[in-house]
Amino acid sequence: MRSIKAIFIKQAKDIFKNPMVLVLFIILPVVALIMTQLVAKSNDDIPSNMFVTMMAAIFAGMGLVTAASGVIAEDIERKSLRFLIIAGVTPYQYLIGTGGFYLLAGTATSVVFALIGDFAFTETLKFLAIMITGTAASIILGAAIGMLSKNQQAATSLGMPVAVIVGFTPMIATFNETVAKVAGVLYTQQINVVVNDFSVSLARPLLIVAANIVVFTFLFALAYKKKGLKG
Amino acid sequence: MIKMSQVVKRFGAQTVLSEVTFEAKEREIFGLLGPSGAGKTTIINILTKQLDADSGSYSIGAKMLETGLMLDADGLYVRLNCVENLNIFADIYGIPRYKSLEALKNVGLEESAKKAVNAMSKGMRQRLALARAILHEPKVLFLDEPASGLDPATARGIHKLIQNLCDNGATVFLTTHNMEEAVKLCNYVALLHKGKIVEQGVPAEICERHNAVKTVPDLEAVFIKLTGVELE
Numbered sequence: 255m256r257s258i259k260a261i262f263i264k265q266a267k268d269i270f271k272n273p274m275v276l277v278l279f280i281i282l283p284v285v286a287l288i289m290t291q292l293v294a295k296s297n298d299d300i301p302s303n304m305f306v307t308m309m310a311a312i313f314a315g316m317g318l319v320t321a322a323s324g325v326i327a328e329d330i331e332r333k334s335l336r337f338l339i340i341a342g343v344t345p346y347q348y349l350i351g352t353g354g355f356y357l358l359a360g361t362a363t364s365v366v367f368a369l370i371g372d373f374a375f376t377e378t379l380k381f382l383a384i385m386i387t388g389t390a391a392s393i394i395l396g397a398a399i400g401m402l403s404k405n406q407q408a409a410t411s412l413g414m415p416v417a418v419i420v421g422f423t424p425m426i427a428t429f430n431e432t433v434a435k436v437a438g439v440l441y442t443q444q445i446n447v448v449v450n451d452f453s454v455s456l457a458r459p460l461l462i463v464a465a466n467i468v469v470f471t472f473l474f475a476l477a478y479k480k481k482g483l484k485g
Numbered sequence: 486m487i488k489m490s491q492v493v494k495r496f497g498a499q500t501v502l503s504e505v506t507f508e509a510k511e512r513e514i515f516g517l518l519g520p521s522g523a524g525k526t527t528i529i530n531i532l533t534k535q536l537d538a539d540s541g542s543y544s545i546g547a548k549m550l551e552t553g554l555m556l557d558a559d560g561l562y563v564r565l566n567c568v569e570n571l572n573i574f575a576d577i578y579g580i581p582r583y584k585s586l587e588a589l590k591n592v593g594l595e596e597s598a599k600k601a602v603n604a605m606s607k608g609m610r611q612r613l614a615l616a617r618a619i620l621h622e623p624k625v626l627f628l629d630e631p632a633s634g635l636d637p638a639t640a641r642g643i644h645k646l647i648q649n650l651c652d653n654g655a656t657v658f659l660t661t662h663n664m665e666e667a668v669k670l671c672n673y674v675a676l677l678h679k680g681k682i683v684e685q686g687v688p689a690e691i692c693e694r695h696n697a698v699k700t701v702p703d704l705e706a707v708f709i710k711l712t713g714v715e716l717e
């Protein structure tokens with residue numbers, strides 16, 4: 255437990271000194287706020303929370319995958335992870351400590367999205383449920399990408415296309431039915447599904463997100479087995 | 486304390502360690518000497534369980550948590566300051582955080598406790614990496630080229646600290662390609678060339694065996710005689 259706490263605190267201190275990552279948690283809610291206030295609220299043809307949904311999906315997918323993969327690839331590249339593991343930290347403690355912080359930070363950002371979306375109480379709970387599980391999926395996916403990457407540059411090369419696919423597919427799905435069908439298996443699309451109709455049951459979207467988490471955890475385990483501490 | 490017996494390690498078709506056998510006794514400074522690429526870091530990686538040997542046996546006489554490690558890559562968190570870097574490990578080891586300041590004082594970095602790692606010189610970073618290695622007062626210390634690339638004054642400071650650690654009961658296993666450093670610091674050395682131990686013993690005795698004692702024991706001459714290779 256103390257290892258997880260130590261890594262959690264390290265991430266918390268590090269993020270405030272790492273503007274490249276910090277900005278990912280700020281910029282998308284800011285864009286959602288501006289677009290909602292300036293465009294959506296003055297245009298009856300646009301759903302009032304369209305930009306919130308869009309930016310939240312991009313944040314959960316793209317932002318967090320990029321952040322998690324970058325941080326883990328950096329720890330591998332600089333051999334910091336090696337020293338942690340020699341000090342007795344297991345890979346899963348590292349993942350929980352690092353991921354736990356990003357989950358908390360992602361939850362805070364999700365609350366901001368919910369406030370911008372001006373959701374009712376039950377809608378907010380549903381939104382947070384799908385965002386938090388989606389955030390967890392993104393972090394594990396990012397961790398697997400980070401673990402597979404030799405360095406931060408490689409993590410960007412590998413992570414960016416993946417992040418673009420998971421982050422932007424829900425946006426494209428809004429305008430294209432075929433993409434919407436394919437996107438049904440993606441955790442980020444479930445944010446769209448829930449926010450577009452808060453009356454739908456959460457069971458199916460959560461099940462899809464859980465399935466994504468299982469697949470990504472398996473990927474992380476494979477990546478760790480393949481790469482280990484070699485970096 | 487630290488034993489390796491008939492250890493073989495291959496990377497693909499290349500044999501990097503060939504039947505390596507040595508023993509480092511408790512409370513001594515054991516030096517593994519050889520040029521770059523001789524296999525020194527591979528031996529440390531095997532002893533610290535970062536790599537598996539293909540065959541042979543080895544033990545370090547301590548649990549992994551009772552070991553300290555300093556590698557060529559320092560693994561420091563560059564955006565955090567010195568004390569924050571050490572506090573992470575103090576928390577992991579479950580030791581009080583004031584030990585971080587003590588460790589910084591031991592390596593002469595107490596004035597730089599709040600300095601970010603990315604604003605520090607190579608010598609300071611190496612001292613911080615050493616502080617992290619000794620933070621939990623390990624029984625066994627593995628130091629990979631601890632004074633490599635440092636100015637003479639900083640190197641002397643690190644040598645003094647290593648000697649103090651040994652005097653206080655730690656067993657130190659260090660690698661170096663600096664023969665002078667080995668003669669000054671080590672109680673026992675093993676000379677490694679192309680993955681093989683070509684000689685081992687007390688530095689002065691090795692030099693005597695090979696008629697390499699001039700005004701000071703000259704391990705470098707022994708190495709060149711045995712391998713034909715001149716150290717850079």
